Amino acid sequence: MKNAYQGPELTxxxxxxxxxxxxxxxxxxxxxIRIAGALCxxxxxxxxxxxxxxxxxxxxxxxxxSAIGSRRITTAYNCFVSGTIDDSMDTIMQRAGEAxxxxxxxxxxxxxxxxxxPSGSKIKSLDSSASGPVSxxxxxxxVCQTISxxxxxxxxxxxxxxxxxxxxxxxxxxxxxxxxxxxxxxxVAVTDKFMEAVENDAPYDLxxxxxxxxxxxxxxxxxxxxxxxxxxxxxxxxxxxxxxxSNNLWYCESIAATNPCGEQPLPxxxxxxxxxFNLTKYVDGETFNWKQFDNDIPxxxxxxxxxxxxxxxxxxxxxxxxxxxxxxxxxxxxxxNAGEMLGHSYGSESFLEWAEEVFxxxxxxxxxASLELAKEKGAFPLYRSxxxxxxFAKTLPYKLRKGIKEYGIRNxxxxxxxxxxxxxxxxxxxxxxxxxxxxxxxxxxxxxxxGPRFERVEDYAYTRGVSGRTSxxxxxxxxxxxxxxxxxxxDSAVSKTCNVGxxxxxxxxxxxxxxxxxxxCKGVTTFRAAGKRxxxxxxxxxTVEEEEETxxxxxxxxxxxxxxxxxxxxxxxxxxxxxxxxx
Numbered sequence: 001m002k003n004a005y006q007g008p009e010l011t012x013x014x015x016x017x018x019x020x021x022x023x024x025x026x027x028x029x030x031x032x033i034r035i036a037g038a039l040c041x042x043x044x045x046x047x048x049x050x051x052x053x054x055x056x057x058x059x060x061x062x063x064x065x066s067a068i069g070s071r072r073i074t075t076a077y078n079c080f081v082s083g084t085i086d087d088s089m090d091t092i093m094q095r096a097g098e099a100x101x102x103x104x105x106x107x108x109x110x111x112x113x114x115x116x117x118p119s120g121s122k123i124k125s126l127d128s129s130a131s132g133p134v135s136x137x138x139x140x141x142x143v144c145q146t147i148s149x150x151x152x153x154x155x156x157x158x159x160x161x162x163x164x165x166x167x168x169x170x171x172x173x174x175x176x177x178x179x180x181x182x183x184x185x186x187x188v189a190v191t192d193k194f195m196e197a198v199e200n201d202a203p204y205d206l207x208x209x210x211x212x213x214x215x216x217x218x219x220x221x222x223x224x225x226x227x228x229x230x231x232x233x234x235x236x237x238x239x240x241x242x243x244x245x246s247n248n249l250w251y252c253e254s255i256a257a258t259n260p261c262g263e264q265p266l267p268x269x270x271x272x273x274x275x276x277f278n279l280t281k282y283v284d285g286e287t288f289n290w291k292q293f294d295n296d297i298p299x300x301x302x303x304x305x306x307x308x309x310x311x312x313x314x315x316x317x318x319x320x321x322x323x324x325x326x327x328x329x330x331x332x333x334x335x336x337n338a339g340e341m342l343g344h345s346y347g348s349e350s351f352l353e354w355a356e357e358v359f360x361x362x363x364x365x366x367x368x369a370s371l372e373l374a375k376e377k378g379a380f381p382l383y384r385s386x387x388x389x390x391x392f393a394k395t396l397p398y399k400l401r402k403g404i405k406e407y408g409i410r411n412x413x414x415x416x417x418x419x420x421x422x423x424x425x426x427x428x429x430x431x432x433x434x435x436x437x438x439x440x441x442x443x444x445x446x447x448x449x450x451g452p453r454f455e456r457v458e459d460y461a462y463t464r465g466v467s468g469r470t471s472x473x474x475x476x477x478x479x480x481x482x483x484x485x486x487x488x489x490x491d492s493a494v495s496k497t498c499n500v501g502x503x504x505x506x507x508x509x510x511x512x513x514x515x516x517x518x519x520x521c522k523g524v525t526t527f528r529a530a531g532k533r534x535x536x537x538x539x540x541x542x543t544v545e546e547e548e549e550t551x552x553x554x555x556x557x558x559x560x561x562x563x564x565x566x567x568x569x570x571x572x573x574x575x576x577x578x579x580x581x582x583x
Contacts, residue, residue, distance in 0.1 A: 005029045005032050006028065006029075007028025008427060010457065011455060012425065013428050016425060017031075021426070023070050029054070032050055034069040035060065035069060038068045039306045039307060040306075041302060041306070045302060045303070052296050052300065058275060058276070058278065059276050059277075059426075059427055060304075060423075063075060063077060063078045068311065074312070075312055076273065077106075077107055077271045077313070077318075078272070078274045079259030079260065079266070079271070080102050080108070080109045080259070080314075081112075081258070081259065082095050082269075083317060084115060092116075092139065099140055100146075100147050102314040102315065102318075103143070103155040104314070105313075107271075108155070108156035108158075109156075109157055109158075110158035110258050110259050110260060110266065111159055112162075113171075114133070114165050114189070116132065116133040116136055118130065118132055118165070118167045118208055119134075119170065132170065134174050137174070137181055137184065140157060141181050144157050144184075145182075156260040158257065158258055158259060159184045159185070160188075160189050162188075163190045163221065164194065164204065165207075166207075168206070168216075168221060169224065171186065172221075172235060174186060175234045175235070176232050185262075186234050188225055189240040189256065189257075190238065190239055190240065191241050192241040192242070194218055195239075198222045203216065204216060223510075230531060231528075231531050233526065236523060237524050238262065239521065239522055240255070242520070243265045243493070246390060246391035246522075249382070250386075251384060252382055258493065261419050262523050262525065263329065263331075263416045268321075269315065269318050270327070272413075272416065272492070273304050273307050273308070273327070273328040273329060274331070274416060274418050275300065276330070276332055276420050276424075278333055279334040279335055280338050280427075280461070281334075283338050283342060293365075298365065298369035301366055301370055301373065301411075304330065305370075308326055308328075324381045325382055326410060327412050327413045327492075328411055328413065330362070330416070331420075332358065332417065332434065333420040333431070334430040334460070335433070335435075336431035336436045336437055336468055336469075337459070340466050340468035342354065347469070347474050352485055356485055359490070360489055362415060362489065363489045363490070370409050371403045371404055371409055371410070373411075374404075374407045374409050377410060379410060380408075380410060415489070415491050416491075416494075417433055419432055419433050419435070420432045428463075429457060429458065430460040431459070431468070433495060434483075435497065436468065436470060436474050437468045439459070439470055439577070440462040440470070441456055441458040441462060442577060457577075471497075471499040472499055476499070476501070476508070477515075479498035479499060480512055480516060480519070484520060487520060494521075494522070495525075497527050498512060498526045499527055500526050500527065500528040500529075501529075509528075
């Protein structure tokens with residue numbers, strides 16, 4: 001009999017894995033056996049999965065780990081987008097009820113509020129005036145605050161409004177506070193037409209139901225977005241035209257919103273599975289084990305494809321959407337740690353060259369595996385030859401395109417880069433997603449019957465003698481270069497926070513968003529420690545005492561999980577650890 005898989009080494013990693021992802025009295029080894037057994041096709045596949053999961057080379061998203069094969073009646077899907085919110089009270093309340101069920105079963109959810117009539121417009125049947133989309137967001141926020149998301153997790157939501165909606169100004173400023181719409185992230189769906197107007201300092205039309213309601217200066221609206229983001233870290237930006245133009249399913253769906261962290265643009269009732277390859281486990285001394293990485297991917301694609309048929313769904317519409325398109329979002333974690341352990345400084349030319357090979361391998365191997373599955377099990381039901389005409393499909397190698405033309409493909413989408421906050425911490429605190437290291441170490445306070453106990457938590461690479469560049473030591477343009485590179489090889493989207501240091505001027509900050517659009521990104525998020533949002537996060541989530549500075553790192557004592565623990569935060573950013581987590 002094989003030796004039991006030991007799992008993470010760090011105490012905090014073991015504790016979180018036990019609390020969030022294992023069943024009662026389940027060891028890490030038991031969890032691995034449970035997941036592999038529930039997702040395998042045969043004994044050989046099960047053996048491969050046990051090795052990959054047991055050695056933490058692949059980290060399924062938290063929902064997969066906690067739900068698959070367990071007694072919990074929860075979904076293995078992390079992220080959803082609401083059905084279309086039409087401009088009627090019946091539909092609004094129906095979608096709020098569906099959102100409650102989705103969050104109760106463990107899923108985060110995104111909404112497009114652009115179909116709701118502007119504030120002040122006439123409601124003829126009631127002889128009254130509409131209050132506008134921002135006011136109705138309060139209903140969904142209240143639902144999120146009330147519903148306890150399954151699995152010790154706060155509810156999470158994304159609210160989106162098109163930049164040409166007449167209420168765009170109210171939406172942009174809706175979260176310039178510490179207590180409004182806290183269950184939401186908010187993002188503006190920006191069109192190419194608007195961005196061209198910004199470049200030309202031209203006016204643009206505000207439109208609702210095909211009718212022009214007025215004009216605004218694109219520059220002034222852009223500045224309003226930028227000022228809010230500069231101070232409050234919201235709203236985010238999603239480039240909605242690019243999302244739809246590059247969408248593999250351009251011929252049968254229209255996308256207007258994303259999941260709470262933005263890595264999954266999805267159609268109405270869209271759902272997506274997530275999971276990340278742990279790149280640190282492929283580092284062998286001074287080399288990266290490309291063969292192992294390439295060999296592991298098909299086994300994971302097969303297993304994740306099985307999740308689609310072997311999980312429950314909060315709503316029948318979500319199940320139909322998932323099974324008709326068979327989307328998944330496989331990504332990576334530990335990019336910074338692995339690259340710097342190999343001698344590539346984050347953001348450097350050599351780092352980008354190595355990272356490009358990682359992204360290219362991920363893209364080619366996932367698509368090759370899905371092609372082979374299509375030969376064996378059939379293409380996804382809504383596959384049509386038009387799939388090959390999408391902006392992303394055109395970037396695939398000729399041999400893959402030729403095979404897909406003949407056999408179709410099993411999954412409409414295969415890749416995505418998620419924040420991986422908690423699963424990266426469970427994997428012995430590796431760097432999350434494609435983010436750089438936030439800090440080399442911090443101290444957590446553990447309250448015990450004998451008083452507080454302090455435990456130092458170190459970055460994975462730092463424990464192995466590698467002091468990687470931290471997020472605030474990296475220029476915002478280096479952040480952007482990594483984001484743009486990743487997006488080129490990812491069929492869905494990329495969650496990446498571009499940290500903005502005190503040395504960046506407001507004008508340079510604004511240019512980052514223009515450059516993101518020009519460089520092919522589907523969205524961009526920034527975080528500025530000097531902004532107002534950071535102060536609120538520090539007050540609400542943490543009590544931080546700076547103690548001493550050594551080797552450029554600040555050692556901090558943190559009391560985590562303060563009095564606001566049950567308050568919903570759509571995407572939770574921990575200002576001590578740098579962990580970003582979304583449903």
